[in-house]
Amino acid sequence: MPFRKFFIIPLFIAFQAFTMMVLTPYVPLTGKALGGPGLITWISFQAWAVYFLAGGTPKMGVKSLVGYLGGILASVAIFELAAVFSGLNSATTPWGLYIAVFVVVVGVICCQKVPGIDFVPSYFIGAGVFFALMTYLKKPEEVDRFAWYVQIAVSELIACAVGLLYGWITVVFQTWYEAKVKKSAPA
Numbered sequence: 001m002p003f004r005k006f007f008i009i010p011l012f013i014a015f016q017a018f019t020m021m022v023l024t025p026y027v028p029l030t031g032k033a034l035g036g037p038g039l040i041t042w043i044s045f046q047a048w049a050v051y052f053l054a055g056g057t058p059k060m061g062v063k064s065l066v067g068y069l070g071g072i073l074a075s076v077a078i079f080e081l082a083a084v085f086s087g088l089n090s091a092t093t094p095w096g097l098y099i100a101v102f103v104v105v106v107g108v109i110c111c112q113k114v115p116g117i118d119f120v121p122s123y124f125i126g127a128g129v130f131f132a133l134m135t136y137l138k139k140p141e142e143v144d145r146f147a148w149y150v151q152i153a154v155s156e157l158i159a160c161a162v163g164l165l166y167g168w169i170t171v172v173f174q175t176w177y178e179a180k181v182k183k184s185a186p187a
Helices: 006-027 043-055 058-088 096-114 121-138 146-183
Strands: none
Touching: 006 043, 006 058, 006 146, 043 058, 043 096, 043 121, 058 096, 058 121, 058 146, 121 146
């Protein structure tokens, strides 16, 4: 495909990124404490990339979303187990956290043997996002920790779903456009 025809693809993807940025402030369900009411855009862009890393198919998009949810649940398990094991902490080393991570990661890695929930990289990405949000956002005093987990999880999953949808749209457009260009090319 000559560059002049290929250039339509980057223009389309740039337009998608533009629309994501324009729509960001209007996507509901992101709590005020999370900077809402808009979408957490960096998560959407990250999930958009994950769609391609997962192979760019709807099936793997769903597995990616499931993995993000699994990463969130794993993160909550780590926080809760670390609290249970907190008596193991010394003044300089949070052993309770280290042991909690060890225990939970064993379970996460075992998921690769379970069809439907076996895209383990998305667990780690989903957990990383959740940990980032938990670390950098201040929990409102009037919200208990489980409600806070839910607020962050819902916001993360909405942003993830938007990014995965954008990935799907990208693939659908590019596939359609490349077929159209190929069909119109001289034989």
